[in-house]
Amino acid sequence: MTQELYERHRETLEQALAAIESREYWSAYSESPKAYDHEAAKAAFDSYVSGEFPLDQPGADGTVEAAPSPYGVSLGTRYQRSSVEALVEAAGAAKAGWRDAGPKARAGVCLEILQRLNERSGELALAVMHTTGQPFVMALQAGGPHAQDRGLEAVAYAYAEMSRHASKARWEKPAGRDNVVALDKTYHVVPRGLGLLIGCTTFPTWNGYPGLFASLATGNPVIVKPHHACVLPLALTVQVAREVLAEAGYDSNVVTLAVGRSEDRLSTTLATRPEVKVIDFTGSTANGEWLEENARQAQVYTEKAGVNSVVIDSTDSFSGMCRNLALSLSLYSGQMCTTPQNLLVPRDGIETDESHKSFEEVAQGIAGAIGKLLGDPERAVEITGAIVNEGVLEVAESAASLGEVVLEARSLEHPQFPDAVVRTPVLVRLEAVDEEVYGREHFGPVAFLVATGSTDESFEIFRRTGLEHGAITAAVYSTSEDVLAATERAAMDVGVALSCNLTGGVFVNQSAAFSDFHATGANPAANACLTDAAFVAGRFRIVQSRRPVTA
């Protein structure tokens, strides 16, 4: 059965392996909403809303009710509350069988899980939308096929690393005239231990699948601990994974879901269990740093907060730049780790295709583009989605007091979900000296136009904030090859992915699986990259045996 799954998905795996090498465009799963059955998805979603989520796993100890949707819809889903002891024990018992399955069989199982998740992308879209506040199309694409692509990419990386050397070898060393010393050697891939995925509240699947599938493919059973307000997308994922595992003849406890009440402190308890050897985390800097400091028995991969900059030096498409930035700032109300925060603009203005623009004209250009983009509330909410929680709302509402407001936030009424909290971005002008303000992350629909003395000072700010506070993305607009080259060198120093002169249909927020490396691990925003070799190679070890060749 398991070899059969590998064979069934072999071509997909081979394409993924080619794609991570060429870095050219490739995707395994359609991002078109038309590819998925929304009626069936809606029916499935409705069935979860007020029922007990079907997941038969060990150690259930009462139930926990889901948090309400950011769209104001009541989600009454009840999840089994888990006993840490039972989960760790069950995962430990599943470990040897999963290890012994070997890289090929595990890759086959992972790809079958991903394919079935893909088939349920409609359900996942509604689950992501109603736990994160994402607009529907984003929830479908980022929560479904794009997340599945990221998971597949991690499987491909893991598979490549596990199979980069022979699993058996005959070693024959010349030993004097006509003689050899011969040994037969076997190399086993051995998982590090148990994996723990700590999910986030904004992109539970997109940020979660790389770690989940990297750990699974390398042989580590994974305990999935969703954010308490964002359980359903990962609960569905675990359900699918357990179903495939059981069908393929493995212990379904290779993947389990850990849901608790806040007083259970599941994340910290699980993260410091000696059996847990790999942890994947996306969330706040404080929680990420806590894990790095305290989960010392484990290899910890974190994505935390950052301060993303855009160096605006000059442009040959002023309107294109303004439109592009307007969408980048508005998309999902800036609740992306990739959203720009600090737009660094010389206070003397910039050269553009529409002649010189003063700082104020640049500010008004961007503000105007946002106004136009979000002018129609019905269309606007399909870009902004809803504010995910009170914390983000507070960040958004306090921003206006931090400087000179260039564009005020507006509250929009969502035509379908009247209780949803919707805010358009606020743009605030700051000066280069206000580093205390713009040097911190303001997660949400908040952007600062920082007036600098020159592009050189913009570089200094970009470097300093990136190195001290981290950054996941950076962008530059310039018509000068020298400035672009200097920005590229600054980005290498900061260790941040750079987008240059985006004026069309690609946005700095977007990161494409198989081609874009998401985060780098080289600055404080993240200690890992999704996905590179370092993200997978530490999840397993090689244990060899050797014996003399007998005639």
Next chain:
Amino acid sequence: MTQELYERHRETLEQALAAIESREYWSAYSESPKAYDHEAAKAAFDSYVSGEFPLDQPGADGTVEAAPSPYGVSLGTRYQRSSVEALVEAAGAAKAGWRDAGPKARAGVCLEILQRLNERSGELALAVMHTTGQPFVMALQAGGPHAQDRGLEAVAYAYAEMSRHASKARWEKPAGRDNVVALDKTYHVVPRGLGLLIGCTTFPTWNGYPGLFASLATGNPVIVKPHHACVLPLALTVQVAREVLAEAGYDSNVVTLAVGRSEDRLSTTLATRPEVKVIDFTGSTANGEWLEENARQAQVYTEKAGVNSVVIDSTDSFSGMCRNLALSLSLYSGQMCTTPQNLLVPRDGIETDESHKSFEEVAQGIAGAIGKLLGDPERAVEITGAIVNEGVLEVAESAASLGEVVLEARSLEHPQFPDAVVRTPVLVRLEAVDEEVYGREHFGPVAFLVATGSTDESFEIFRRTGLEHGAITAAVYSTSEDVLAATERAAMDVGVALSCNLTGGVFVNQSAAFSDFHATGANPAANACLTDAAFVAGRFRIVQSRRPVTA
């Protein structure tokens, strides 16, 4: 020039890349003593003995005199004492140029360094011998060509990881009918920061080169901090590296030597510098754990102490087994991290080709083989070498009080070096209950014959001591495929490399570059393996840029 070095060594690199994949026998450097010019080496060595070691690097602040040789020879070499501030500053200044050289040019420089080190293997042999106490042939082979092979292996792994994806790509995503969105992308390999190599006192080059060359190849300048009693082998290495770097047009401060007085506390000061991002360490568990706990800004790779077991269940070559173990225990007086310590033998004895042997007969068989191997002092010292320091001597001398002595240690007079301290191994019988004794590492010419209730109890002891205290090697002797398979599973659980039924010319202590993985990272003896993908992948990051394709 630098592309020229890459081209000059390209074939060697390609062979190394093929070897780490096939894991078959391959070596780049001859291990035959005849391949090296001993007269020239002796003259060069003598020139260092009482002079100032020639190394022109920044921040010299007085000199430090070398420790005496374990062979009793006075080494009056004086080294420049280094200022940490000056070394870190110089390495930092060298970083950008070395990063920008790129993977190919760096590989070329590394291979040229290795080739020149190879040409100086005779000098390195004397340097290793007179700092570690190794016998001459071992010092030549392990300190010269085998260490160079390990360095080359690390370069190959690093090169493979850095070049596993395209350095540039055109990304073209279909966007509706006849349309594409196109981006040109560039992927830069960016080093983590500065590397620090903390050398050990027994295998300064063999254990040091993997980390040194892995860091260098991935773009990290490296500060080399030798053990205070074992400076010369790494000083020679740094000298050669700086010479090649300068000739190739790079800042020679890409590699520097850090020598200090013990009150300078160079290791701890350097290890906690924020600029130092990669640390390679071989040495005591206490120091390794200190680094893991305190050098939190860095990726730390450690090889520490372990307790190596041999499960003796049965054999079809009793005399071969005894001879093989005798050499394993005697080689370099057990001062190898790969030397077995605990020989686990059922107290009812074992089946052999010479009929059943009682526990006492097994003990006497091994003791007799050691006696025979080391019967002639003149030949014996070429196997045992000298005791490296007082600490090891104390371990050796206190062992007899720990249990029932099966074979007493003998002091041998070294025919050439009358002041050398030479000891043959002591064999001590313990019972399975004496875990407090055999559960600790006794580094030196000490082995325990542990009487167990059965091979199953031997497995339990093997698992428990390995998991709790770590192990670098394990071995088993058995004529039963079931027992061999069970040992292999136990070795996977413990995460230790296993050698089966070695009765001929291969010894459990030996680990061959390109084929054997030395240590695993999967148990407390080491958090890393020399060399696998995990050993290199965390030393660099990938920083990308992308821009729209312009017509």
